[in-house]
Amino acid sequence: MSHDHKPAEPSHEHSHPSGATYLKVAVILTLITVIEVWAYYIPALVSSPLFNPSLLIMSAAKFAIVVLFYMHLKYDHKLFKALFTGPLIVATGTIFALLFLFAKISL
Amino acid sequence: MATLATPTPAAVAGSDAKSGLWSWLATTDHKRIGTLYLWTALAFFLIGGLEAVMIRTQLARPNMGFVSAETYNQLFTMHGTTMVFLAVMPLSAAFFNFLIPLQIGARDVAFPRLNAFSYWVYLFGGILITLPILFQAAPDGGWFGYAPLSTPAYSGVAPGSSELKMNMDFWVAGLQVLGVSSLAAAFNFITTIINMRAPGMTLMRMPMFTWMSFVVQFLLILAFPPITVALVFLMMDRVFGTTFYQVAAGADPLLWQHLFWVFGHPEVYILILPAFGLVSEVLPTFSKKPLFGYNVMVYSGIMIGFLGFGVWAHHMFSVGMGAVADSIFSLMTMLIAIPTGVKIFNWIATMWSGEIRFTVPMKFAIALIAMFTIGGISGVMHSSPPADLQQTDTYFVVAHFHYVLFGGSIMGIFAGIYFYYPKITGRFLDERLGNVHFWLNFIGMNLTFFPMHFSGLLGMPRRIYTYDAGQGWDLFNLMATYGTYLLVVATAVFVWNFVRSRTRGAVAGGDPWQAATLEWSIPSPPPEYNFAKIPTIGSRYPLWDLKDPSWNADPSGHAVPSDPSDLQEETASHTAKALGIPMPYPTAKPLFTAIGLVVMFGGLLLFRDHHAVGLTILLTGAAMLIGGLYAWLTSPLE
């Protein structure tokens, strides 16, 4: 999109997170997974109406963390964000629409 | 100046000395691949047309016995499948290949070998799906192959045999192969358009054809996965006995319909948007006016693409989805008519008070506006569920989608062929024959499809192989059949013109139509490297700026391109080597890899009835595919 013909430069002039950040992310991911599995074994939690939503939120958080940090979308060119979030929105919308059409969820 | 500077196309083609069969099998040149797409897709267009002629002959009068019911099923299935997947989409792909790099000022696509791979996969996939008709074993479940009707329980056992008929297997395998081709090409063009634009070629200076193609590539990468999944399920039901579409096992008969139309509706825009792009190049050129409302045209194209994913269930109103779902999809469908209508009005406004030249491409472009509007209006009629319940599965729907696909896509593609033939071959298509073609085509098309509105509203269902007299359908069917015969004559004139003009047509220079965009700044046919010097772009209409800087056709651009010498046409013919431009090596590895892919699916087809043979072939194909890929990826491009 630039007007002048810039030489192809490596796309990592931005600061990448360090090894320590990667480790922290791994610890957070592990912790969330442990909480998820732990919750699965508590019948009182499983029967609660909040069980499914909270599992979905935890899963979405893990999804976002991996995409932002390990796939370094947080630090990368905005073009890549667009290339990923656009299709992700269409895909998520399609899942919800299909589940609604098959009466798995209601408005 | 252009015409004088270019003595004969042959002299320019001389710069590209490579010829012979091998040069085509191993080519990685986007222009050659585009040419291959064009010829192959035209061949499939003729095959699909022939199938239509047989259908219409059978329906000419009540109770005809021209073909059997079984053959008729194969004919309408293959007519639809061929026209959608093997003719219109690849004709668009021919233009993507030939034009996108030229329009954005690039020397090739981002991944030249992947591009060759896409073509070969398309060719072999097309053959796989088409050949069985010669053995009366063609797919026979309709172009949307509704499961469970296409599952083993309902798609029949061959007479005197315990083996399942293979008809639908060819369809299931063929479409998966074609999907690979479309997806690979789409990743390629997305990268090309984002990353290979010449300096100054901002997104909002891209020619409209490139813009519409850009939208289409995103539709392709998002629409093909759902149908691939649906086809994998169907294949597994047929080959491995899974239960995806087995109602007896609790399966929902609507699953296929939903997955298919999640793909199927965006597919409609995949078929029409490239044609919209082509006429958006033709209309400004022959009106000598910039495209009216360029920005709005871009936004409405994006809008059509985006909304296209939210309207699929309007193909399914009759299955009873409930009032809420019907209302939402009805509303979304009405909404999508707005950006489409915007385009129609912008084209008309582009012509308004222009210096119009009624050339053949211009006539086809205007025909698209008129015919697509008719098809669009009957489409809005379907968006109302109560109206749709009366029209669904009748000839009214057949009339509707032929007005948008023949009246829209095919008219637009013909406009593109007449417009770009001089660029591709260096010679004009004959204008007189072109006019004969246009009028026969225009009259034939309306004679064929307009009466179907009436027979449809009178209740004639689609896909019946014959009908009784006295239901009020006779006259309309006879008219449609005569119209089809007229189209045969029209197409024969076109083919004659197309073949003959390659050697006999009037020589065209680099810019025979006084057009505005980059592809016209280079010789016709273009040298293998396209641009001797990559130009710098200052506006949407660089060539018009060059000819008359005071005109200022693109108010958002600079009045003059930053370096006019970039846009001067090449006069001498150089080889890439002489100019020091690195070109990709010719290589047959993509071809080999594509063969591997198709052999793999061939093995899968045989697997159900002949385990050992099928598995052997499948593994051979997989080995070829993997080996080919490794050889390809570990060898340098240029």
Add this chain to the structure above:
Amino acid sequence: MASHAAAASHGAVAGHDDGHAHHHHTTTGLDHRKIAIWAFIGSECMLFASLISTYLIYKGKSLVGPFPHTEYVDAAGKVFTPILDIPVTSASTFVLLMSSLAMVLALQAVQLKGQPLPAGAGWWTRAQRSSQLWLGMTALLGACFLGFQAYEFTSFVREGLTLKTNLFGSTFFTLTGFHGAHVTVGVLWLMSLLWIDRTRGLTPKDELVVDICALYWHFVDVVWIAIFTLIYLIQ
């Protein structure tokens, strides 16, 4: 052999054509291959969305067992316990998460190649510089995940759940099988990178080649995060 390795050094072994970016300028300054892989990942979102939707649509629709989370007694009185093995799958989920960590460390190691180690660097700092270690580790953890999946599939078959048994069997094996096929491709890809690293050594110039493999690998991991919750944990 030497010429082969030289050819490999030029090629991408990246699942995609090796593009023009080595020699030519690009509009955005980004490499073609990275744009292509992100577009590919966008497309894959729709692929897995379709597979996951189908699983969820058919959830609870199977007419006969075994079922994922509930007990099933067939007409003959045979009892099928809930078939999903959460402890084993939790372990394999953890393995795949850790493979993602190994993958980012592999990319970092390639980026830092050739830079002098800080004085008095400990074993961890030194270990972080070994791209072969982390590429090998990622591939190994991926293979380990596939081992878990093979174990899971065979034990399900032994317990009476096949592709043909019911809707659950068809959708479950197809969805997780598709994911497993993606992991397999990833492992092959990683092993190819490891082979290049061992034969001629990856350098910071090859960052992109490792990066696109990493993006693919993390995406496959992300898909599993969704599958683990939607298929295994939610009942």
